Amino acid sequence: MMNQLPWTPVLFWFGAGLTLIPAGIAIALTDVKKSIVTGLISQAGIFLLMLSLGFTWPAFIYLIPMLFLTLLTLYGNQIFPSRESQEIPPSHLTTIAKAGLSAVLFIFMIVAFYRSIPDELTEMGNSVILRPVIPDISLLLILFGLILILIFMAVSHLFKRK
């Protein structure tokens, strides 16, 4: 795909930088307003990554609600500023360990997904073509559900914390 369209590597690397660097800055910032704006730049990077994948309409359909949600977040932060201080709690090691564990889980699920894709041999004349077969949709649903459960667990952990 990338060889067919020469501009996609440019979009990919630009989108990758525009995604990861502002996301790191948004997480590290203590000013919430700046953090929200930097998060929006990160969403623009995701938009570019989607374009480089070849999904034009889904990218626009993704960007418009994200823009709307970010504007609402900015407005909400202006109306109801949260009383909790934007400080990282002292247990850095535990937090980093949990985030690392989530990353390992995420990568494990993705690797498990790719491992499960079988290859099908198709004989066309004298040549043999190796092409991937669409795996069972239930595996994708399990992956999707696991990620959602991870998010809900994190949110419930947040609500329990005093």
Add this chain to the structure above:
Amino acid sequence: MKNLILYQIIGAGLFTLGFYGLLSHRNRWAVIIALQLMASSIILSLLTIFRTWHNQQSADELIIIFILGILAIEILLAIILTFKVFLSATVSSPNEDIS
């Protein structure tokens, strides 16, 4: 296929950043930003999986439904968090009433 792995690595990195922000920040609005990052990483990974399946652009409708579903869940979580912020901003604590 090798290039598509890079997308998954970016998705995993973004998910890690979002999860770290979710656990480390106490401010509700910062938590919403972290949730946005996590949802974006999930959408990016799903799109990469779809691209692995289909080289042609035949699954756009299905992808749009997936994106809208994930965004709906994220907006629901944002509404819940906003409601929590609204309650904590409007309801005064009993100690403040006594003093």
